[in-house]
Amino acid sequence: MFCNQCEQTAQGIACTKAAGVCGKKAEVAALQDLLTYAVQGLSVVASEGRKNGVVDNAVDRFAAEAIFACLTNVDFDPDRFANWINTAVKLREELKVKVKNAGGNVNFTEAPVSYTPAPTLAELEEQGDQLDLIQKLDTNDDLRSLKQLTLYGIRGLAAYTDHAAILGHEDDAVYAYIHDTMADLARQGQSLEQLVGLALKCGEVNIRAMELLDAGNTGTYGHPVPTEVPLGHKKGKAILVSGHDLRDLELLLKQTEGKGINIYTHGEMLPCHAYPELKKYDHFYGHFGTAWQNQKKEFPEFPGAILFTTNCIQKPEESFEANVFTTGLVGWPGLVHIGDSKDFTPVIERALEMDGFTDDLDKGTVLCGFGRNTVLSVADKVIDGVKNKDIRHFFLVGGCDGAKPGRNYYSDFVDQVPQDCIVMTLACGKFRFFDKKLGDIGGIPRLLDVGQCNDAYSAVQIAVALANAFECDVNELPLSMILSWYEQKACVILLSLLHLGIKDIRLGPSLPAFITPNVLDVLVQNFDIKPIAATAAEDLQTILN
Known part of the structure; x- marks a missing residue:
């Protein structure tokens, strides 16, 4: 191969x-x-x-x-x-x-x-x-x-x-x-x-x-609204949904109503809690798990059925694959695939057979739901914050996560961002730091979860609106993009940013193996794209000084 x-x-x-x-x-x-x-x-x-x-x-x-x-x-x-x-x-x-x-x-x-x-x-x-x-x-x-x-x-x-x-x-x-x-x-x-x-x-x-x-x-499903999402669990039967597909989640929520099963999200399904038409289900409870690299450890610990919608991890280990189901294009040999009928009965029956959570556990909450409608609704506060120098800089820190070493750079970066700066984030890369409590600036949270990877569209709309408000080019905004990549959706989002003429993007933890030195030179010369530095502190110093 x-x-x-x-x-x-x-x-x-x-x-x-x-x-x-x-x-x-x-x-x-x-x-x-x-x-x-x-x-x-x-x-x-x-x-x-x-x-x-x-x-x-x-x-x-x-x-x-x-x-x-x-x-x-x-x-x-x-x-x-x-x-x-x-x-x-x-x-x-x-x-x-x-x-x-x-x-x-x-x-x-x-x-x-x-x-x-x-x-x-x-x-x-x-x-x-x-x-x-x-x-x-x-x-x-x-x-x-x-x-x-x-x-x-x-x-x-x-x-x-x-x-x-x-x-x-x-x-x-x-x-x-x-x-x-x-x-x-x-x-x-x-x-x-x-x-x-x-x-x-x-x-x-x-x-x-x-x-x-x-x-x-x-x-x-309506525009996302700021939503506190529990990270713990409550006693009862459970199904965990990972991946990206909102429609499959909605159908599962409908089919599990009244059955005594709580639905939890994992990975990039976290932003689903912020959609009004999904929030209305009482048994749509919380978010389970932390980061991509911990999935193989976390999933066997989940005492319920697991549903994968679109790409999310490597093939589940045999020790718990009997509890795993897939839908859409997701398929691995040996796993039960829910076909086009979208009848989730096998998932539901398996969840009812399992123990579920035997107690309640409070592990705090995280805040999501900062799509473009929410952020732009407080644009006047954001603009005033910048003009009054309460907000010095914005960082978009996000992208695809993976298990390869070196990705601690992104959590280090967010840890070291100064108190007068705001971090926007999206995609699964945020799970390196999504539960950090960074406080707020004038009521605006310093950590804004924009959503899934495709919600890069929202992030772009926010940037364009701010540029228009300040009557400047997007590249002249006090905004820096610190992106991680893992797979091909990250590749196409990067191409979208380059098409828009956005420059000075820092990409990591390593540059694509398929990019030759000459092609990289074209990207550097035209877009000033660069690899992340050896440490987050180095990049922060370069950007802010």
Whole structure:
């Protein structure tokens, strides 16, 4: 196998052995490459189809799901990948007929368009291994690096696109970009400048995808409001929900009403407590667990059923996998998957069989719900605080978390932020420090939880509104971005920030292995992007002095 798409990749270079650091086996890596290749073929045809008025929403939705499935820690089930590969080719051939009937060109020269899947799973795995997808993206190291950056960005974009579509919010322009770009990645001959533009375009389109998802979340569940969330537990049966999917949580809450089961969140589901339409459920109680790196320790200690919605951790250990269920695109061999029916009866029955919590435990609370509506409702206080020099600086400290050493930098950073500064945070990176009590400045909490990773859209809207209020550019605000990355949603959010022209971003704990020195130089020269320093104190001193 060859996989270097995430931050924890082996030796900071690539995972090349029988299994990756994340637990993904070489066979699954091969199938993911093969699925990507099959989707490239489908996208070539879909892109041509759009030129002739042939648009198939089923093809668009499938492509987003299939690309999303290749994102780190989403699905490690070989059988599901085999099904996606065969479906991609079936849809490709059906779409060819439609394009031909519409007068379009179907004499494609791109190799993925003529790909034929092998008949058995073992042979599909061999096809994927022989494909060597990443190395064959381009013979030039720098061009291949930019293609990887775009491909990984599209995987993050596909995740947000899929989440938004589940809530009924779609934009054909997003699907068109995905197809056009997947098709372009199957071709050779682009210049460095063209591929830089392709990557930045990914960031631009992702802003639209996050806007769609924001509209879906807030339109369905209301705008988040500041909410105190218990970190302890109360006596009774329990289900823990981890991941990102608000709709699955809502359906579970409905199906567990009156059954004596309390629902807890984990990871990036914490912000769900702030949505009015989810807050109304009396049995939606609190948040369990602390940080990403503690999940394997924490989950076996949870005395109830566990539901994973979208990517969250490596495959659960056998010691507690009987209590684990998955939904959406999440899949691991041996785990029960809740299908499209969204009937959570197996999860509920398992929770009722288990002991649940046998006592009440008060571990304090954390505060969430500081989306753009909440923050901008007190914008006058924020502006006055800056003008009166009560607020010296804003830091956005967040991003994706992981288990690789070095991430204590982010908790150290927040610990050392001066008392006259405010920290905004989002995504799972905040769980390094989300329960710190930093106090407030003039009634404004010094630690503002903006939400999930996709709520980077809210953070951008806050920054733009403040820039407008101060009649300056976003880069002229007393605002610094200190970001961690782990997987591909972080990649596409970074591309979105670069598209917006935001500069001086500090990224860590290490730079992407797939970025070559020449490509890094382009990013440094144009955006002043830089790695985090050896210590938080060094960066704070540089920023504030």
